[in-house]
Structure formats: C-alpha cells, structure tokens
Amino acid sequence: MDNAQDRPVFEARNLYKSYGGLRATDDLSIQLEVGKIHALIGPNGAGKTTALSQLSGELRPDGGQVWFDGQDITRFSMPKRARMGVARSFQITAIFDDFTVAENVAVAVQSRTRHHFSFWRAVTRDVQINKRTAALLDQVGLAGFASRRAADLAHGQKRQLEIAMALALDPKVLLLDEPMAGMGPTESNQLAELLERLKPDFAILLVEHDMNIVFRLADVISVLVNGAMIASGSVDQIRENEDVQKAYLAEGY
Amino acid sequence: MLLFLEQLLNGLQFGVTLLLMASGLTLIFGIMNLINLAHGSLFMVGAYVGATAIAHGSGFFLGLLAGVGAAAITGMVMEFVIMRRLYRRDHLDQVLATFGLILFFNEMVSIVWGRQPIAMDPPAFLSGTVEFIPGAPYPAFRLAVIATGILVTGFLYFLVMKTRIGMWIRAGASNREMIGALGVNISLLYTLLFGFGAALAGLAGVMAAPFSAVQSGMGENILILTFVVIVIGGIGSIRGAVAGALLIGLTDTLGRVYIPDLMRLWLPPSVADGAGASLASMMIYILMAVVLAFRPRGLFQTHG
Amino acid sequence: MVKNISRKSWSTITIFVVLALVPPVAHAFDNSFLITMFNRAVIYAVAAVGLDLIIGFGGMVSFGHAAFFGIGAYTAGILGTHAFDGSDFIFGWTGSNDAFVVWPLAMLVAAFFGLIIGLISLRTSGVYFIMITLAFAQLFYFFFVSLSQYGGEDGLSLWDRNAIPGLDLYDRNTFYYLCCAILLAVWFLLSRLVGSRFGRVIIGCKQNERRMRALGYDPLLYKLTAFCISAAIGGLAGALIANHSEFVSPGLLHWSRSGELMVIVILGGLGTLVGPIYGALALFLMEESLVSFTEHWQVILGPVLILVVVFFRGGIVGFLSGAGKATVKSGGDHG
Known part of the structure; x- marks a missing residue:
C-alpha cells in the first residue's frame, strides 16, 4: 500500500467509450485532488460531457476504471456514486x-x-x-x-x-458541467467567486468554455480533442502549448 | 404437418391485420407524438361501412372502397376537430380525450346499426379455396388478405423511406418549425397523414370483417393487441411493427390450436382443454412480459 | 402543489359533509337508491384516490388499474365462496368471510401483483407505460374469464357480505358510512404520504428522474413502492365493490373500467387527492342523469370528456379553488 495522502481522491484510468465507429472517449485518464480545480476544456464535440457522464456513472465506459476514495467504482450507478460523495451538475439546467x-x-x-x-x-x-x-x-x-x-x-x-x-x-467531488453556460459577465463572476470559496474543501472538475474563467480558476487544465487528451498541465503550460493553440485555432477560437 | 401449415397461414393473416393497424398507429405516434385510442374505432367504422355497403349490393371492391374511405374521412375529421388540439398536450390528456371518442363511436354505431352484430361474407370470387400447398386447400380470401397486407406494408415502407413526402414526414417528426419554414403546410400534411393511418385501419377492418362479428366495441380488442404489437416491436419502428405483428399473429393463432394439445400430454383431457384455452388467451400477454423483461424498449428499440 | 391550502381543505371538508348528508337526504325523499348510487361512487373514489397518487404525484399513467380493482374483488369473491360452502381453498383453508382477514388480504394480493407488473412496466415510461399497464390488465381480464371454477365469464356471486363484529354490513347506512370512513382514511393517509419524505421523492421523480439519480436516488425503488401502495388501495376498493354488488365478474377488470378510473381522477383534478372524490360523484351523477334521457348516454358522455380535457384543465377542484387554467402558468406568485 502506498502512502494514502499522495493519492488523488478521484481518478479515471484509461477510459474508453465508442459509439459505432466513433471514439467518444479515447484513453482518458484524469486525477482530481481536494483543494484543486481541474478544468477540462476542448472544442465543441470533443467529448467533454460524455467523459463527465462516465465519471458520474450515468454512462458505463467500454474500458478503463474509475476510482474514488481508494475504491474501484467503475460499476457503480450514478445514484450510488452520488450517495458516496460524487456530485454532478448538468450542462442544461436540471x-x-x-x-x-x-x-x-x-x-x-x-x-x-x-x-x-x-x-x-x-x-x-x-x-x-x-x-x-x-x-x-x-x-x-x-x-x-x-x-x-x-x-x-x-x-x-x-x-x-x-x-x-x-x-x-x-460530496468530496464536484463534477460541474459548464456551470457558467448562458450567464452574463456579472453572474459568471459571482459564480467564479463562489467556486473559489468552495475550492479548499472539494475536488472539483470544471468543464468550461469560457477561457478567462478557466485561466482564473484552474490549478490544472486538461485539453480534450476528439475524445483524447492532447495536453494536461498548469495554466501557463497550457497557454503556451502549441498543440492546444492549433486545436483551438482550427475551431476558430 | 398440413394442419400446421394451414394454422401458420392463419396466423400470418391475423398478423397482417395487426400490422395494418400497428403501422398506422405507430406512424401517427412516431410523427405527431400522439397516442390515439380511437384508432380501433376507425377499424370499426371501416368494418361497419364496408359490410353494410356490400350487404346492399355494392359489390366487394366498392364496399372495400367505401369502408376505407369512410375510415379515412372519419380520421381526418377527427384530426381536424380534436387531435390537432392535443399534439402539444401530454399523453394523459390524449388518452382521456381519445377514450371519450371511443365511447362516442361505440355508442354511435349501436344507434345506427343496433346492438346486434352484423355479418359479412367474403366476396364470391374469393370464396373458393386455393390448393397451392398440395393436399391442403386454403381459403382464397385469407390468401388475398395476406397478399394485400404485404403489398400495403411494402408500399408504406417505400413511401416513408424513399419519397419526398416521406422525407417531409420524417423531417417534420424531428423538427416541426424547420419544415414549416420550408413552406410545407404541416397542418395539412398531418391531417392527410392521419387520414392515411385511418385508411389503413379501415382496410384492416373490412378485411377482418368476414372472420369476426362486426359489432360495437370490436375496435378495442384489436387496439389492445395492436398495442402489444407495438410494445413488443418498439415504438415508431416499422420493422418492429412487422416483427411484432407476425409474432403476435402466430403466437395467438398457433397457441389456441396447440396449447390445449400440449397440455393433454401432462393433464387429463377435461382439465387440459380448460387450462389450455385459458393459457392460450393469455399467451400473447405473457410473451409481451417476457420480451419486456429482457428488452424494456421492445425488440427494435429506436433511440431516445 | 402547496398553493391554496385553505381553499383545498375547504373543498375536502365540503365533499365529506356532502357525503355524510346523503343517507338522511335519501331517507327524506324516500329514495334509498340514492344511497346505493353514492355508495358505488364512494368505492370508486377510493380506487381513484389511490390512482391519483401514482398519476398525479408520481407521473405514472397507469391504464390498467382495473386489474387491481378486479383482483381485490375476486379475492373477496373466492374466499367468500369457500367460506360459504365450506370447501377447500388452499392447504385445507376454507376461505374466510371476516372483513379483517379478507380486506387486508385483498390489498396484499393486489400489491403483490402490483409488484410484478410494476417491476416490468416501470422500467419504461411515457406511452410505453400506458400501453403495457393496459396489456397487463387485459392479461388478468382473460385470466378471470377463463377461471371456470369461479364462474368464468359469468362471474361469481358473493353469498354473504363480509362480516365485521358489531356492524351489520347488510344495513345500507352502515355499509355506506363504513365505505365513507375508509375513503376518509385513505385520503388522509395519502395526504400525509405526499407531504412526507417519501412523497417528495416520488414528486421529484415525476419532474426530473435524471436529476433524482444524480442526487443519489434510485427512482425505480420509490416508484415501485408507490405503485404497490396504489395497487393495494385498488384491491381494497375491489373488495368493497364485491361486497356492495354481492357479485364479481371479469367486467370489473374490463379495460374501460381502467379508463373510467382515469376519467374520475382527471375530471376531479389531477394531483389533488380530494379531486377524485369529486370526480367520482360527478361521473356517476352525470351517468345517472344521462341514462334518464337516453340509453345511448355514452354518446353524450364521450364528447363531454373531450371538452373537459381540451378546455377544462385542472378539473373540478382546480375550478373550485379559483385557479383553473392559471395555475399551470403562474404557480409562484405566493413566494
């Protein structure tokens, strides 16, 4: 047994999910730690929500594992994960x-x-x-x-x-699917402040489009393109990553 | 073996009747998102008008046309007056309003035709038998029903999948506003479509009339079986309707013939016949339960 | 749902006062048929209040509730038959005539079949659920039609009404008030239930099942429980109707009976619990008055139903609480 406190509280290992021939999630691994906000970004259709649904238990991955609190929860349903402490919010207000x-x-x-x-x-x-x-x-x-x-x-x-x-x-883990979607600048700002206040007590995964918010809040950023993670690192690392710039420029950002 | 073949054809013929009902119902549900309990009433209208016209010497084809036409017109009036107010309502409202329609039609029919069932004979030119399986003469009318059913379903499939009208219909199902913007009159399209579904029900009604008593309430028996067909096949899927209709037609027909025989293997004849008959009448519902236990959205489940 | 509490409790008090006044009024007009008719309505109201729990609060549109009604009635009928002629029912038990045995058993049997039907049909929703419950009810209909040792298609007479020590259930007034008391009890229990934790969970499931799952609830479990409770109440109503008409037949399970129960719920006011009581009275009064005009009364009732659905949303209780159409749009003005 390794030292427990080195371990992320929530972890996805090599998740795969495909629909027909389409790879929606391709070898995705991600770690969340308490006190940190991990942002998941990527162009439209990159598979962010699909990935989040596998983390929350709504979708079953074709391969790979999801671990929470030292336990393999890959086969646990969404309600069960929610009861254990993995909470999610929805992109479309629910x-x-x-x-x-x-x-x-x-x-x-x-x-x-x-x-x-x-x-x-x-x-x-x-x-x-x-x-x-x-x-x-x-x-x-x-x-x-x-x-x-x-x-x-x-x-x-x-x-x-x-x-x-x-x-x-x-919860220990918050999986937030574009919480700022459709908000004006003032509202976004209020919500960002709220997330900053919450940050010390939770492991947060933030799927978000608004780059200003992401750069302001995130400790770690992972970039998803076509279901695969093309880069992961600190804000500065991602800012300067050429692959990321290419992926975003191609999308017209 | 010959008896088995004959029963197989009978099952097919029943299945075809169910299929005509199911394709109309599933089309209307799939496209307009409307559950119409009064679909059985259209079946009944077809049967009554067809049988009456033939009894008054219209000849078979004119009678058939009268039955189908009456059902289509009834359907279109129904759509124009009531159904279009229900498209955006929830299914509960639709069930209730169309339940009201059933009460109305069943009573109307007994006001016009009385409470006694009326009978209809198959047309003279189809009253004979065909011996297309050597040694097993089979009623020509039943064969004609099977052939008609297959032709109509083929036509329907072609219409929906391959033609411009079919494209409108499928597009209208997924995006009502967009297709409206293309300049297609959705309201009219829906009325016609509803009339088409009603015509199919009317056709099924006329073709089924010689095999069953034409009477008030006849539509609901077949309606509930049609529901079972749709549930087994998967809502909104024509392929599913075909599979479900054949499965139910065969299960019901063969079950009634063979289950009592099978029961005799284990039970004394007197008990076997009673238990067998009761099991046979429940068979399709048991089949439905089994299918649903494994595939909650039917055999050919459509997405969403 | 929390709106107009005072008006709603007024409509509840009013209806039970009206029900209580039926026997004296009937006697004053020397018209004992009135009690029989109202008694029928009260029994149907019991089943309909139970149905409102799952349709109005749980969003489960069951089109097969007559099955539970019939199962309850046949439980009473079959147990009564054996108790009457002393023959064996099962394992040497010769049935029973005791209401405290028969009625709970009717509820239990109905709940049991509710569990089976629910397990299969609750995995689906929407139109599927409507059609499947209808088909299951038909299964039971044919079962009782072919149950030849208990009368098959012709039905079964209940030779003795069930017995409760100290009460004469053959007395018209006694039986009527007993049914009213049961209706009151069912209404009261369900009113508590929809305001309880369990109630909030099933109402939540009706509104957004996916959200409930994200909040850690397994909707099936709660919906199934509600479905079984509703089935049990249907079974109880069935046992009562068997006693009322002293006769049970497959007609009790006919699909149109399920439709009638739904009509009662909607007519009275969906999701109000007291509404179905109004609905039952309205439907039976309408029937009786239409029958006196014409034997073809359904030709009028049908269009009336359609008009109610299209124009009169909210039902009688919605109308009485002055909300009508408006409740749907602006429920938040009390905040």
Whole structure:
C-alpha cells in the first residue's frame, strides 16, 4: 500500500467509450485532488460531457476504471456514486421546476439523510433538513428566494441553485458541467467567486468554455480533442502549448 | 404437418391485420407524438361501412372502397376537430380525450346499426379455396388478405423511406418549425397523414370483417393487441411493427390450436382443454412480459 | 402543489359533509337508491384516490388499474365462496368471510401483483407505460374469464357480505358510512404520504428522474413502492365493490373500467387527492342523469370528456379553488 495522502481522491484510468465507429472517449485518464480545480476544456464535440457522464456513472465506459476514495467504482450507478460523495451538475439546467427553490435543495439534502421511506411526517417541518437547506441557500446567495418557484428564477440563479443541490450531497467531488453556460459577465463572476470559496474543501472538475474563467480558476487544465487528451498541465503550460493553440485555432477560437 | 401449415397461414393473416393497424398507429405516434385510442374505432367504422355497403349490393371492391374511405374521412375529421388540439398536450390528456371518442363511436354505431352484430361474407370470387400447398386447400380470401397486407406494408415502407413526402414526414417528426419554414403546410400534411393511418385501419377492418362479428366495441380488442404489437416491436419502428405483428399473429393463432394439445400430454383431457384455452388467451400477454423483461424498449428499440 | 391550502381543505371538508348528508337526504325523499348510487361512487373514489397518487404525484399513467380493482374483488369473491360452502381453498383453508382477514388480504394480493407488473412496466415510461399497464390488465381480464371454477365469464356471486363484529354490513347506512370512513382514511393517509419524505421523492421523480439519480436516488425503488401502495388501495376498493354488488365478474377488470378510473381522477383534478372524490360523484351523477334521457348516454358522455380535457384543465377542484387554467402558468406568485 502506498502512502494514502499522495493519492488523488478521484481518478479515471484509461477510459474508453465508442459509439459505432466513433471514439467518444479515447484513453482518458484524469486525477482530481481536494483543494484543486481541474478544468477540462476542448472544442465543441470533443467529448467533454460524455467523459463527465462516465465519471458520474450515468454512462458505463467500454474500458478503463474509475476510482474514488481508494475504491474501484467503475460499476457503480450514478445514484450510488452520488450517495458516496460524487456530485454532478448538468450542462442544461436540471432543476425541479414545480418545486420551490427551498424544496429543490431540500430534496437533495434529504438524499444524505436516508430515511426516504418515511410516509407520515411532514417533510416541510423537518428541522434538520430545513436548517441545512437554509445554510446552503445562504452559501450560494439564494437565501432571499427560498419560497420562489424554481421555474421562475433568472437563469443565473438556476445555475446557482444547481450548485447548491450538488453541495447538499456533502460530496468530496464536484463534477460541474459548464456551470457558467448562458450567464452574463456579472453572474459568471459571482459564480467564479463562489467556486473559489468552495475550492479548499472539494475536488472539483470544471468543464468550461469560457477561457478567462478557466485561466482564473484552474490549478490544472486538461485539453480534450476528439475524445483524447492532447495536453494536461498548469495554466501557463497550457497557454503556451502549441498543440492546444492549433486545436483551438482550427475551431476558430 | 398440413394442419400446421394451414394454422401458420392463419396466423400470418391475423398478423397482417395487426400490422395494418400497428403501422398506422405507430406512424401517427412516431410523427405527431400522439397516442390515439380511437384508432380501433376507425377499424370499426371501416368494418361497419364496408359490410353494410356490400350487404346492399355494392359489390366487394366498392364496399372495400367505401369502408376505407369512410375510415379515412372519419380520421381526418377527427384530426381536424380534436387531435390537432392535443399534439402539444401530454399523453394523459390524449388518452382521456381519445377514450371519450371511443365511447362516442361505440355508442354511435349501436344507434345506427343496433346492438346486434352484423355479418359479412367474403366476396364470391374469393370464396373458393386455393390448393397451392398440395393436399391442403386454403381459403382464397385469407390468401388475398395476406397478399394485400404485404403489398400495403411494402408500399408504406417505400413511401416513408424513399419519397419526398416521406422525407417531409420524417423531417417534420424531428423538427416541426424547420419544415414549416420550408413552406410545407404541416397542418395539412398531418391531417392527410392521419387520414392515411385511418385508411389503413379501415382496410384492416373490412378485411377482418368476414372472420369476426362486426359489432360495437370490436375496435378495442384489436387496439389492445395492436398495442402489444407495438410494445413488443418498439415504438415508431416499422420493422418492429412487422416483427411484432407476425409474432403476435402466430403466437395467438398457433397457441389456441396447440396449447390445449400440449397440455393433454401432462393433464387429463377435461382439465387440459380448460387450462389450455385459458393459457392460450393469455399467451400473447405473457410473451409481451417476457420480451419486456429482457428488452424494456421492445425488440427494435429506436433511440431516445 | 402547496398553493391554496385553505381553499383545498375547504373543498375536502365540503365533499365529506356532502357525503355524510346523503343517507338522511335519501331517507327524506324516500329514495334509498340514492344511497346505493353514492355508495358505488364512494368505492370508486377510493380506487381513484389511490390512482391519483401514482398519476398525479408520481407521473405514472397507469391504464390498467382495473386489474387491481378486479383482483381485490375476486379475492373477496373466492374466499367468500369457500367460506360459504365450506370447501377447500388452499392447504385445507376454507376461505374466510371476516372483513379483517379478507380486506387486508385483498390489498396484499393486489400489491403483490402490483409488484410484478410494476417491476416490468416501470422500467419504461411515457406511452410505453400506458400501453403495457393496459396489456397487463387485459392479461388478468382473460385470466378471470377463463377461471371456470369461479364462474368464468359469468362471474361469481358473493353469498354473504363480509362480516365485521358489531356492524351489520347488510344495513345500507352502515355499509355506506363504513365505505365513507375508509375513503376518509385513505385520503388522509395519502395526504400525509405526499407531504412526507417519501412523497417528495416520488414528486421529484415525476419532474426530473435524471436529476433524482444524480442526487443519489434510485427512482425505480420509490416508484415501485408507490405503485404497490396504489395497487393495494385498488384491491381494497375491489373488495368493497364485491361486497356492495354481492357479485364479481371479469367486467370489473374490463379495460374501460381502467379508463373510467382515469376519467374520475382527471375530471376531479389531477394531483389533488380530494379531486377524485369529486370526480367520482360527478361521473356517476352525470351517468345517472344521462341514462334518464337516453340509453345511448355514452354518446353524450364521450364528447363531454373531450371538452373537459381540451378546455377544462385542472378539473373540478382546480375550478373550485379559483385557479383553473392559471395555475399551470403562474404557480409562484405566493413566494
């Protein structure tokens, strides 16, 4: 047994996934450590979301392994991984439209508490859940909107709500699929500040398009093109990498 | 062996009837995302109008045409008045509204034709038998039904996969707004398409009429079997509909003949006949459960 | 879902008061048929409230609920037959006539078959689920049609109503109020349930199953549980209808019965639990009044249903709570 603290808390080893003849994920390996933000970038169609889905357990890779906390979780389903502490957010906002903002977070908080087969006690009066929900809403800056219907939130607020729901799982790992998608500069900036505050306590994988945000937040950047990782390194290394520049120039960035 | 061949053909003939129903239903579902319980009512309308016209001396082909036409017109009116308000609704609303249509049609039919079933004879020129398998004369009308079914399905496949109309239809399914922008009148296209599906149901109705009593409620028996066909085959897939229809047609027909015989091998005849008959009537549903247990989205599952 | 709580509880109180007043009013008009008719409606309401749990809250559009209704009814019918003639039912047990044995058993048997049907059909969704539940109900329909030792197509008479010590279930009023009490209990239990942790999970599954999985829930488990609860309530209603008509037949499992139950739910108001009670009363009253006009009353009922679906969303309860169409669009104004 090696020294445990050298090890990343979450690790993908040589993931493969193909659809028909198309390689969607090609020998992808990635390590996430607590206290670091690992950004995954790449042109459109590079397979970022496909990769993230394999990390979160929604897709089963054709080959390779996923490890979490010293355990091989390759065969674990998405719900099981979520319960263990691997939380994800979605590229396209996925919240419960008919629930209030508080209810959205509460149903996520409840997931940590187990007792789902309680049929009698009113969940709205559950002090334990309500306290934690309020704290989370406060943390992401939605405290004033608790009783608003989720569908009626502004776009940026919905994205914040998604983060709150992921945090409610008390995860060690956060897999964030373009959390800034569709946000204006102010909103992006707020969310970036939030991620900076969260950073010390989580291992974060950030799939993101906005290069300014990536360069500002990331400790490590990996570049995905056609499902394969063409480069991985610090911000400065990636900035100067010729392959990366080529891949992005070809895409017109 | 000869009996087996004959039953095989009977199963095929039943399968073809189911196929005509299933292709219309699955087309309408696949393209308009509409579940239409009243598809069975169109089958019934076809059977009633066809049988009545023939009974009044229209001759078979005119009667067939009347039945198919009546179903098509009923279908188009149905689409124009009600269905187009339901395309964007959820399936629950569609089920309920078309359930209302079933009540209406079943009652309407018994107002017009009374509660007694009416009968229809196969046309004289097809009333004989054909001995195309030596030693096993087979009713010509049943053969004609099989042939018609195969031809119509082939035509349908050609229409959807190879023609410009088919392209519009498939494009309309994936992107309603875009195809509308190309200057194709989607509303009209849908009405016609619905009428086409209805015509297929009407055709199935006229062709099935000589084998079964034409009566109020006849559409729902076949509708539910059609659902089983679609569920087994996979929604929205013509290939799936073909496979499902044949599977159900054969299973049902052969099951009714052979399951009681098989049961006699283990059980005393009196018990075997009863148990066999009941097992046979449940057979297709059991088959469905088994298929779904292994392939929840049917044999020919389409994506999404 | 949390909107108009006070108005909704008013509509609940009102309907139960109305139900309670039926026998005295019927006696005043010397029309005991009224009690029989309302009793039927109350029993159908029990099943429909159970159905609302899975359709309205769980988003599972079951088109085969008559199967559970019929299974419950046949449980009562078959056990009653053996209890009556003293013949063997199974393992030397000669059935039972005791409501405290028969009714829970009817629920248990229905829940068991709900488990099997649910396991297969809940792996699908949408239109598939609708068609599959319908087909399964048909399977049970044909099963009972061919069950010749229990009457087959002709059905089975229940020679004695089930017995509860201290109550005379043959007394019209007693049986009626008992059914009302059961309806109240079912309504109350389910109202608690949809507000509980479990309830929130199934409502979440209805809205966004994928999100629920990302939050660590296995939707199938919760949906299956809800489906079985709903099946059990259907079974209980079946046992009651067997006692009410003292007769069971495959007709109870006919597909149109499943449609009727769905109509009751929608007509009254989907996802309200009290709505189906209104729905049942409305449907049966409509039927009775139409029948007095014409034997072809369905020719009117059909179009009425279509109009309700197309123009009258939210059902009776949605209308009563003054929301109607508007609830769908702007539910957040109370925030």
